[in-house]
Amino acid sequence: MNDVVICLLSPAGFDRAAQGLAGAGRRLAEQLGSQLTAIVLSQQSPAIAQEVATVVDKVIVVVDGGEYQPEPALSALTETCRQLSPATVLLGNDTYSQEVTPRLAYRLGGAAVGDVVEITVHEQALRVARQVYGGKAQATIELKRTPAVLWTRSRSFAPANRLSEPGNITELSLEIPIDTRTKIVERKRESQSEQRLEEARVIVSGGRGIGGPEPFNDELKPLAELLGAQLAASRAACDAGWVPPTLQVGQTGKKVTPDLYLAIAITGASQHMAGISEAKNIAAINTDPDAPIFKHCRFGIVEDYRKVVPLLRQKLIAIQNSQT
């Protein structure tokens, strides 16, 4: 079997990341001349099942009951994949997908790769690209076992086209043994809004040079609100405790793909750049004209952000007023 399976685990629903995942799956299935199937865990159905059915050939809703728990979710995915025996299993870049990917590969006798940004077929073998060495280099990796189980930087893949006829939705009920060795007993949301950072079209991000928690709140946050943007930060700013770690962008934080990433007082170390390499436009405000961030920028200004940001807000308000 050459079939491609996508697993939708993120509680965020059929968002841009899930659409990118379906797009990556569809293009791979076309190259392999095979079918595209989506596995949905039931806490998200039926709404997401119907949405994803518009772009895949088949949707399997696993009726497992309850919210994600690591061990039962892994067992359910393993069992469903065994029934389908796919060549490739694709997942997104949410916490749960990252957590299950290597274990699912192991159970299926396959091989896993994470943070995939490109998938190609090379003489019957699957090759994937990912960044290594904190974004300083890119590796192409050929999978040597089947299935290939990949978690992807899914929003950087173009969405799939709608099918003329939606795919078939079937329910699958599994006998998953009760496993209480680990149990999520509390889920805390810290994020500023309902939208995930990975989904943001515009991001205003601050670094070590911001200097403290207050300017994040008093300067960057109002600018972000004005732009309809999400607030983010570098690891240095998160480690300093100025903003929560959920806002961290970079190699070990979120990998984001906005239309505009506005980097304020961020030097642009490669570990940070690894999180924004798929951004369409990067712009920077920095006092140091030699800061590495400017090498990646479409445009920028060499100036202290404390002088620029308040003025920038006034200018943006003026532009917005003039256009209404």
Added chain:
Amino acid sequence: MNILVCIKQILDPEIPAREFRVDPAKREAERGNANLVTNIFCENALETALQFREALSETKISVLSFGASTAEDSLRKALAMKADAAALVINDKTSNPDPLTVTQVLAAAIRKLGSFDLIMVGREAGDWGAGQTAGLLAEELKMPCVSFVDRIEPMNGGLRLNRQTDSGSEVLEAQTPLVVSITNDEHNVPRIPKVRDVMMSYRQPLTQWTLADLGYQLEDDKYYQVVDLSIPQKESRCEFVTGDTLDERVESLAKRITEVTSLL
């Protein structure tokens, strides 16, 4: 509680991009003048273990590494940070073993060392960053696994864990044995060992095994193979906004922002 922390020594990830070179034929990074350091998430894991021992005194912490003979320095540093025992499996065969090979070697060493209640692994390494060791090790040892953990406390014979997620955090209750991957937060910033303890650590016992001692035979490319490694040339030319005054420059910045975000 018997804790094992797995540790990886890597090329210093802080070296500037302009000094970073790869050997395309070998498909690995050139060492150049870079230092070898302990991967930061492994140190976060050790720090988390040390704090756990401070909360539950009858805890023993062992550290294990699979790497070149230079990895001894990372283990000595762990001993200086007050780990109780250290073991190194020397890899003199391949510079970048695939995640399954790493896992199988670690699992063989773990079986030889004894039994552990809690196995801690950094969430990923600053070199290849595959981020698979915790998950694969859990499968190989038939244990459950929790990823992205930043705090662990003892609780009624079991464990209470905090972990980071996309949108915030989760609290988990877990039984042992358990494998966790550790991420960083403000609470597990690794302590700096005293110079004296670093010197003393070189007198402490350190178990060294070869792959043959573990009865393990390396196979090439059984999981995946790196077929290309290159440095992407992706620099774009930055257009610095112009204007005679700050006001004009910021106005021009605002216009550019409005253009690319197509904001009205």
